[in-house]
Amino acid sequence: MRVKLIYSHDVVEKPVLAEIILKTGLAINILEAKVNAQKGELIVSIPASGERLEEILEMFKEEGVQVQKFTEIIQIDREKCISCGACVSPCPTKALWLGREWTLEFDEEKCVACKTCVDACPVKAIKIQL
């Protein structure tokens, strides 16, 4: 599951992620990181699901880190989309592709919400909710 971790000013200097990795022994992969003195935002992939995932998310929350799961972050307006493919090759994680009958397909699991597709779409059919 891909998750966005938002560190406020109070916790940005604490090694929360490292501690949780050590504690759980899980290989949490950092996909994107934007950190400065005021705020930090990490996009990570946590190799867990169901209750186990919820437990881990709870550990972040206890340390004061805000957690957002990547579900329905990208919305493709199927009425507007012309399946041209302009968003496909710019997508860094191959979350978008032309599938059966050359129709645009999207895999939420792979998406890191980088917004590249939002700009690349000529007909403004992709919206991002963050």
Place this chain on the structure above:
Amino acid sequence: METLRSVEEINEKIKRGDAIVLTAEEMIKLAESSGIKVAAKEVDVVTSGTFGAMCSSGAFLNFGHSDPPIKMSKCWLNDVPVYKGLAAVDGYLGATALSETRGFEYGGGHVIEDLVSGKEIELRAESYGTDCYPRRHIETLITIHDLNQAVLLNPRNCYQKYDAAINSTDRVLYTYMGTLLPNYGNITFSGAGQLNPLCKDPNYETIGIGTRIFLGGGIGYIIGEGTQHSPQSGFGTLMVKGDLKQMSSRYLRGATFHRYGVTLYVGVGVPIPVINEKVAQTTVLRDDEIFVNIRDYGVPSRPDLRPILKCVSYAELRSGKVTIGERDVPCSPLSSYKIAKEISEVLKKWILEGQFLLTKPIEPLPEKSEFKPLEVRGKEPRVRDLMRTKVVIARPDDDIKVVARKLVEKGIDHLPVVDDENRIVGIVTSWDLARAIANDKHRLEEIMTRHVIVALENEAIDVVARRMARHNISGVPVVDQANHVIGIITTDDISKKIIGGSITV
């Protein structure tokens, strides 16, 4: 070449309801399974289709006269300027015209889509007023139904094929070929390949002036070769027109290419009557038999001068990746194959239902046409013309205070740092020096910028000015091929030479 059937005979069959019509995809499959001779004998018409961004598109509009009347000299639809160098209430709305209030977000292509959708559009116009046209200003709302004529007339549509794009630079490029990732990160291409109308009849045996076509969901006509028509190199184009009032926003879509501009996606479908075996042969041309070059858009030159990395087929482009060197580079289209295919199916349906008859062209399209570049006459300055050749330089182990004194004495802001052989290794500015002295640094190499943005002496001034603006810097060393410093050019040098918008040397 033996004639299999005439257009007149095909039309008789269409009227009787027994014409055999296949889409280009279906025709390819039939030829593969039964052979081209059987396919040519059985099939009367092959339908093609394409749906891509076609910037050279627009509409002639007639607004009708208000009372009192106005001779519109300037006109806007939803803040998008309409060309008014025509009679009082005629105008041409170009697909790439930008909204004066919303910029790249909205433009001529979007107005055309909104018109076709039946939406209300704000019309605003100005005039100087005459005895016969006293009104000087008008503001009202219109829909496409209020217009006397709304004619889509596109000077260049339907490129037979188009070169693909890649980016060798280290930054993202936003182009009319879409988003191009740095360091050969992706490839984009355009065109419907095996569905493309001109690829299905590249010898223009059946396509010409007067050919009735599917245009934007309505009926249109080919009215000649398109601008930049270059058939001998495989890049034929079409000029087309049709009644906008019959068209549909499914096949006419306003679009924005990020940081590039606006355009219009246009749907075109051409029926190919299978009049002889030669035509049958070309209707079964497949994606793996249609080739284009992949060009480097990292080189800011005219399209045909951009370096070619590889020649590939549409089949390879459509596979989703192309091998460049040792790497598989992700590849994707900008034009919709899905809707191109849908257009070929709609056109097939129209013909089968007897509501669309074929036409024999009045004139064939030219088989030869030169696509010339624009030569710039007169002296246009290059970097070598504006650069200063007496360059004050420094060495990496120079003392900062000595260097600072040099800058003050010579009244300059940029100091290239070179090695023993005069090759560029760094650069410092007066601002770098001020900060270095404040932070108590001593040697130049501690503070110099090592990734130096440079210019070459034969580069165009506009290209170098854009490079400086992008990196937010005010000067660059000019180097030769071996990185020896041979000059320096600054924004000051450039601005001093600009008089009245043109550069004088």
